Amino acid sequence: MDASRNFFDDLDRSYQANLARFTLGLSPAGLTEAYASWLAHLAMSPGRLSELALFPLSQWPDCWQSQSQEQPKASQDARFASERWQQWPWRFYAEGFRQSEQFWQKATTGINGLSDEYQRILSFSARQLLDALSPSNFIATNPDLIHTTLTHLGTNLAAGAANALEDWRRDQTGEAPVGVEAFEVGRNIACTPGKVVLKNQLIELIHYQPRCDKVKKEPVLFMPAWIMKYYILDLSPRNSLVRWLLEQGHDVYMISWKNPGGEDRELGMEDYVRHGALAAIDAVRSISKDAPIHLAGYCLGGTLALLTAAYLGARQDNPLKSLTLFAAQGDFTEAGELMLFVTPSEVAFLKNMMWAQGVLDTTQMAGAFQILRSNDLIWSRLVHEYLQGQRPGMNDLMAWNSDATRMPFKMHSEYLEKLFLKNQFAEGHYSLFGEPLAPGDIQLPIFAVGTEKDHVAPWVSVHKVHLIGGNDVTFVLASGGHNSGIVSEPGHPHRSYRQLFKGAKDPYLSPEHWLEKAEPHSGSWWPAWQAWLAEHSSAEVAAPKNLGSRQYPAKGDAPGSFVLMK
Template sequence: MTASPFDDFDRLYQANLARLTLGLTPAGLGEAYGAWLAHLAISPGRLAELALFPWLDWPALLDSSKDGAKDPRFASSHWQLWPWQGLAQGFAQAERFWQRATTGIEGLSPQYQQILAFAARQYLDALSPSNYLASNPDLLHTSLQQLGQNLVKGAQNALEDWRRNLTCEAPVGTEAFEPGRDLACTPGKVVYRNGLMELIQYQPAGPSVHKEPVLVMPAWIMKYYILDLSPHNSLVRYLLEQGHSVFMISWKNPGPGDRDLGMEDYVRDGALAAIDVVQRLAKGAPLHLAGYCLGGTLALLTAAHLGSRPDNPLQTLTLFAAQGDFTEAGELMIFVTPSEVAYLKSMMWAQGTLDTKQMAGAFQLLRSNDLIWSRLVHEYLQGERSPMSDLMAWNSDATRMPYKMHSEYLEKLFLNNEFAEGRYQLFGQPVAAGNIKIPIFAVGTEKDHVAPWVSVHKVHLLSTSDVTFVLASGGHNGGIVSEPGRPHRHYRIALKKAQDPYLSPKAWQEAATPQLGSWWPAWQGWLAQHSSGQVAAPKGLGSRQYPPLGDAPGHYVFDK
């Protein structure tokens, strides 16, 4: 149905309103609050419990007083003294009150309860006594010790960040991490480029390589070099050193003119175009396809599309923190209600893309205490800058999302779960996960707030082939960038053959034995196991048909 001028006016109004509400729909929040109040109104027992909560909560209050503060914000010895201990205990009691007020309400949808609990946590995190000089004994102690110099340094830090934000400069310290010099510096050549991506072929590390090359598709939410950071923690470099031939997609950072790029464009001009080039350069050999996060979802769609072909060019499929079934996608579902998706679509319709700051803001809200408030206290009140790392520098190098593609992703995959339910279509034909007959290696991470591992684990339900699943320590990024030799790392791994019974995430976790160290060697061994032997490494990169277009990391990685 063609949109009328009145519909366009609504979308324009909502797009402007979204800039004031940080992309969160007031209608959706109002809907959740209205349903909550309606259910509370017919729950006199819960209302009575909430009215009596301060008295009913005395055992928990005494327990926290006896055991000391469990919240890391109140862990220092200063918080154990009066009156600071009372502030910490009162805050913990407020958290318990709102947890009880917003969850476990009979008849209220789980998603509404999740939204309400999330909103309550945002307000509470903002009001925490640890965030303010007058109510934080650690800050008062530091200020007395330094005669207020920490506040002077903090003000300077805040002014510098404000200036950089205003001029769209990268955060302080990122100048020490430049792609092509400090990051993304594994030798290679761009051997193919179109309007959506560049394909990088890396220089083999030895005279021979495994016959089947590895093609990696990163997410286009961020730049590709999360998998080629510094030389010591580059997954690309590690694979090369183990004798693999490696290719990487570097996505273009879309602008408003790319608003009509859809998921089919990313499949056709991204995944399929790269697979065709890689296979030609590998003299027809099948390849190992690997995808990370949203790139993993694209890899799943591509593998399902190719799985129905008799000449399937894929040997294996690897998924890093990637989802195909979104029924348990964690707190991100807060931002994927019908109301919220419609609101975001209006905002993207007006802009042509989802802006980098709007995307980053949503992820920061999921961990507002760690990523927002604790950082503000540390840098602006303590006056201390956290040292920049390669991963932090990469995290600040975000990209935009095209209006059409991100609308399709949110609506069809995330909200309606069409791929997992067999209703998703590519090029006019349905693509089903059951078409994927090749072995799968999937990695989830224990502390992932973007793609929770129980959601990644659902690949066991999607696939009819053998699945090797890894649960690694760390979060969405740190759990994947987990090079050998890095301390305090562990993982669990188990193989489920196609005929084996399904294990729930909890049962799988109990059955899989923990192992110390990095999971990278386990994946490399799996790749080698599913390869057919060594061949001579190419003498040069590219070919007559695909001559090198320039050195890695290419041009698209520098798009702002």
């Protein structure tokens, strides 16, 4: 009986894993369930159906007024912002598209009885379809494309076809995107000098060469996400957070995660804590002669930092001095549009796909993030590169973004199911090594950074760090997105941030009230964080001349070997 049951279960898994290759990892069952529920609730809403049927008539006066104005207002949509879109008939196409957006927004949201989850899925799906059909995506209905094609006698289309062919060839052969060759890890990115002082089956720990004669006694340990290569924090010398922190007199360490393969399928969250976070903390503590550590986690690395800090919080000899979180979440109740991909149906579907492969592949992960911003990352690129024939220049952040990593089956399944879907840590149901964890176990001063345009970790979700009781929290809301808001070196143009301190006994402020009270600042938030680190550090000590120690000898130069794994 057990053997037959396993056979049929494996048959289901294999079928769904193969199906996922054609659906880009999206569960057809989940979409069908949401669509059927929408139709059922819409059928019981004669008022909403009547409103939708009369929508063209109710909107006709506004549409007519917009079309009859001699000088219409410029569109807030960047796709229709140029002056050519203000001329007839192009303004008619743009207005028709805007009306379509309003129709489908009304058709998929605010329906009595339909769950918020299904409404988000349907609204998102409708927006994806509309973005694909936007008049800006087609030569015949885009006056900017017509002007470019006539001006260049069609050479833009030839250049665009060449761009498309080159991208297809590189995609088939696994080559990096055009222009990445100008950025080489260890040469002009990820090139801050240092030594690998620990290497195990999961991480390499880099100890960077100090750039001052004296350093703060308490070292800084960066824990980046393993969904990305660590050098987002050590890009070019001009915008490397690591190098900048060294120049301010800090002793800095960095975890570099292994890029897992199918053989690593059984690595779980406890492995990432034991062989990643705790192993690095033990090494840094030993090398720095038991100095307490400033732990800084980014994105998924920040979630791991929260789990680790809660686990260590029960110790009498807590090795941590402070906790810094960059665009990191511990409570996932408001995790934004990424929740569209974390429903019970979707998680089960993804688990079967990863079960067959052993990992979540880079292309599958990148595809999900592209869908979240399809207008910017898919259709806008199609127009600019393949129709206008304009290839944008590559920069270090774009080169890093193309250097993707994989996720082990067990770890990512646990992360999606226990943390994202069931929110076990925030609700006090998560355990590590048999010990229960809760946010209240963290008794450290916290510095947290959210970013205004974050599609991965929305700032209102990051803001929930304020709900961790008994901690001083300094919260910063930086301009930019999930990555660009963090890579915000001093001197970078058009950067700004808001900052507000909340004492452990101060009343909680909702995100809306926080915005009202937080003081705005121009420029980079990095100096504010460095000042906070200095405030929570003790006296300076002589900078180490030799990196590593007898117990943790140097094993090679930074950036190490794990970061080079494809």
